[in-house]
Amino acid sequence: MELFFLGTGSGVPSKDRNVSSLVLRLLEERGTTWIFDCGEATQHQILNTNIRPRRIEKIFITHLHGDHIYGLPGLLSSRSFQGGETAVTIYGPIGLKSYIDISLQVSGTKLKYPLHIKEIFEEGTLFEDDACIVEVIKLQHGLESYGYLIKEKDKLGELLPERLKELGITPGPIYQQIKQQEETQLNDGQVIFRKNVIGPAKKGRKVAILGDTRYIPSLKEKLIGTDVLVHEATFAGDEEEMAYDYYHSTVKQAATLAKYSEVGELILTHLSSRYHGDAIKQLEAEAKAIFENTTLAFDFYQHKVMQK
Amino acid sequence: MELFFLGTGSGVPSKDRNVSSLVLRLLEERGTTWIFDCGEATQHQILNTNIRPRRIEKIFITHLHGDHIYGLPGLLSSRSFQGGETAVTIYGPIGLKSYIDISLQVSGTKLKYPLHIKEIFEEGTLFEDDACIVEVIKLQHGLESYGYLIKEKDKLGELLPERLKELGITPGPIYQQIKQQEETQLNDGQVIFRKNVIGPAKKGRKVAILGDTRYIPSLKEKLIGTDVLVHEATFAGDEEEMAYDYYHSTVKQAATLAKYSEVGELILTHLSSRYHGDAIKQLEAEAKAIFENTTLAFDFYQHKVMQK
Ligand SMILES: [Zn+2]
Numbered sequence: 001m002e003l004f005f006l007g008t009g010s011g012v013p014s015k016d017r018n019v020s021s022l023v024l025r026l027l028e029e030r031g032t033t034w035i036f037d038c039g040e041a042t043q044h045q046i047l048n049t050n051i052r053p054r055r056i057e058k059i060f061i062t063h064l065h066g067d068h069i070y071g072l073p074g075l076l077s078s079r080s081f082q083g084g085e086t087a088v089t090i091y092g093p094i095g096l097k098s099y100i101d102i103s104l105q106v107s108g109t110k111l112k113y114p115l116h117i118k119e120i121f122e123e124g125t126l127f128e129d130d131a132c133i134v135e136v137i138k139l140q141h142g143l144e145s146y147g148y149l150i151k152e153k154d155k156l157g158e159l160l161p162e163r164l165k166e167l168g169i170t171p172g173p174i175y176q177q178i179k180q181q182e183e184t185q186l187n188d189g190q191v192i193f194r195k196n197v198i199g200p201a202k203k204g205r206k207v208a209i210l211g212d213t214r215y216i217p218s219l220k221e222k223l224i225g226t227d228v229l230v231h232e233a234t235f236a237g238d239e240e241e242m243a244y245d246y247y248h249s250t251v252k253q254a255a256t257l258a259k260y261s262e263v264g265e266l267i268l269t270h271l272s273s274r275y276h277g278d279a280i281k282q283l284e285a286e287a288k289a290i291f292e293n294t295t296l297a298f299d300f301y302q303h304k305v306m307q308k
Numbered sequence: 309m310e311l312f313f314l315g316t317g318s319g320v321p322s323k324d325r326n327v328s329s330l331v332l333r334l335l336e337e338r339g340t341t342w343i344f345d346c347g348e349a350t351q352h353q354i355l356n357t358n359i360r361p362r363r364i365e366k367i368f369i370t371h372l373h374g375d376h377i378y379g380l381p382g383l384l385s386s387r388s389f390q391g392g393e394t395a396v397t398i399y400g401p402i403g404l405k406s407y408i409d410i411s412l413q414v415s416g417t418k419l420k421y422p423l424h425i426k427e428i429f430e431e432g433t434l435f436e437d438d439a440c441i442v443e444v445i446k447l448q449h450g451l452e453s454y455g456y457l458i459k460e461k462d463k464l465g466e467l468l469p470e471r472l473k474e475l476g477i478t479p480g481p482i483y484q485q486i487k488q489q490e491e492t493q494l495n496d497g498q499v500i501f502r503k504n505v506i507g508p509a510k511k512g513r514k515v516a517i518l519g520d521t522r523y524i525p526s527l528k529e530k531l532i533g534t535d536v537l538v539h540e541a542t543f544a545g546d547e548e549e550m551a552y553d554y555y556h557s558t559v560k561q562a563a564t565l566a567k568y569s570e571v572g573e574l575i576l577t578h579l580s581s582r583y584h585g586d587a588i589k590q591l592e593a594e595a596k597a598i599f600e601n602t603t604l605a606f607d608f609y610q611h612k613v614m615q616k
């Protein structure tokens with residue numbers, strides 16, 4: 001599980017930072033790639049990476065501002081052109097479907113893979129399978145804006161072979177059975193309770209990827225147990241009023257939320273193009289003074305998601 | 309009058325060539341910039357040039373394939389964000405308006421300048437003013453595709469001061485009057501006919517910028533007097549069947565059209581990403597064997613438009 005930042009700027013592309021896109025690589029976990037937001041030229045950024053568009057399984061859009069969606073039609077079309085065949089599901093605010101449909105339709109684009117577009121109507125569970133669950137939460141922005149909470153499910157611990165041998169059970173297919181069921185009756189009538197022969201559960205990780213938003217202190221309840229929080233930081237620490245007026249956050253606000261939510265790590269993105277070089281270092285210092293475990297993302301920054 | 313190629317590839321962007329966009333700089337002529345097609349990341353290409361988006365006056369779309377239009381919403385939005393205030397007019401096939409309207413609407417984009425979208429219904433004169441005229445012609449492609457013929461109007465020659473002095477007219481505001489009118493009566497009753505006191509007219513240039521198309525031999529009538537022809541060349545010379553099937557042209561076909569149309573120069577663009585390095589040189593040689601004055605465009609190639 002790895003984050004790969006493709007665009008970390010805000011509003012308009014600059015030479016330093018492209019508009020928003022963030023990839024969550026789940027290659028080990030499920031052999032696929034998820035994308036969060038898809039600003040213009042996301043497919044161009046991908047050309048400079050080892051990301052393979054055919055692996056894309058899901059795309060999550062936080063909100064419909066152009067710097068977060070204008071790369072979608074091109075990415076979807078090129079994925080088809082390059083032979084992508086597996087289905088893609090896109091989640092995002094109401095309006096997303098008409099935008100994608102019109103873009104593909106007027107350009108005469110027929111995708112060679114199934115495309116599902118699921119518009120979001122409310123907070124709650126967006127997706128769940130055996131391995132993970134994705135929840136969506138509402139933020140405060142000029143347009144409807146969402147945050148996505150990605151939680152791996154806890155995994156069963158490993159079978160303890162010593163314990164099994166003590167019980168006289170020799171290695172074989174029965175081991176798999178004992179792991180899959182809460183209790184297993186052996187041929188000799190003996191009943192094995194899984195909880196007695198298994199190590200501690202492996203806790204799943206939790207990543208929170210938020211779209212553009214004002215500072216919302218109450219988010220901390222929803223961020224409980226978050227290992228990595230990705231938060232926007234469009235403005236410097238002293239620009240609170242500006243941030244409020246434009247529905248964005250300052251680096252200090254993002255760091256404060258990280259601190260009170262007791263997340264493991266904070267990664268800041270969506271930085272205004274007004275900040276360069278030393279100004280960026282200054283932003284980082286402001287954030288770290290509040291929450292030490294902070295990183296400022298840059299285009300092509302990769303970050304392994306670790307348990308906190 | 310200068311051509312500035314921003315994207316010279318076809319279909320999908322590659323590291324070498326972006327998708328289609330071509331700028332016609334009319335800085336000396338009218339202080340503005342015209343754009344022909346606007347594939348994704350055209351605004352990103354512009355970041356690497358001295359082209360100023362606020363100077364954009366007109367955008368001409370040849371056809372609605374994604375590689376020719378997906379950069380429009382971003383370019384229009386960023387121009388507004390960066391303070392562009394003068395009106396922009398976009399010309400293109402039917403469907404263009406709904407694509408632009410929906411893209412700007414779902415993203416909550418309110419442009420700070422007037423935007424006019426004129427959909428094309430038929431061949432003919434698209435635009436005309438004192439200085440130039442733009443005609444549109446139909447091509448043959450998978451979608452409705454157009455070519456644009458940009459003709460500068462011929463300019464009056466210069467007044468001949470020697471001739472005027474022979475007629476006893478001394479320099480003054482009267483000179484301007486004599487140039488503006490076909491005949492001018494002087495205070496002494498003498499009538500001056502402009503044609504007798506003026507040098508030869510300065511012929512306007514003609515540029516033809518064609519969208520994606522199959523080879524159409526009959527275009528040569530419409531290309532009469534063309535100084536510079538910009539033509540697609542998606543395939544190598546021996547791929548005629550492929551070109552026909554995919555509604556494109558080969559380099560040989562484009563060169564043949566240039567030859568029979570007796571244009572001044574031919575510039576080839578929209579090259580498939582299958583051709584690199586030596587293969588590109590091979591394409592160039594194929595074209596030049598038929599029409600010597602041929603150039604293969606590349607991204608950021610600039611070309612002054614000269615009278616043939
Ligand atoms: Zn944004």
Ligand SMILES: [Zn+2]
Binds near residue numbers: 318328375376520578
């Ligand atoms: Zn094309």
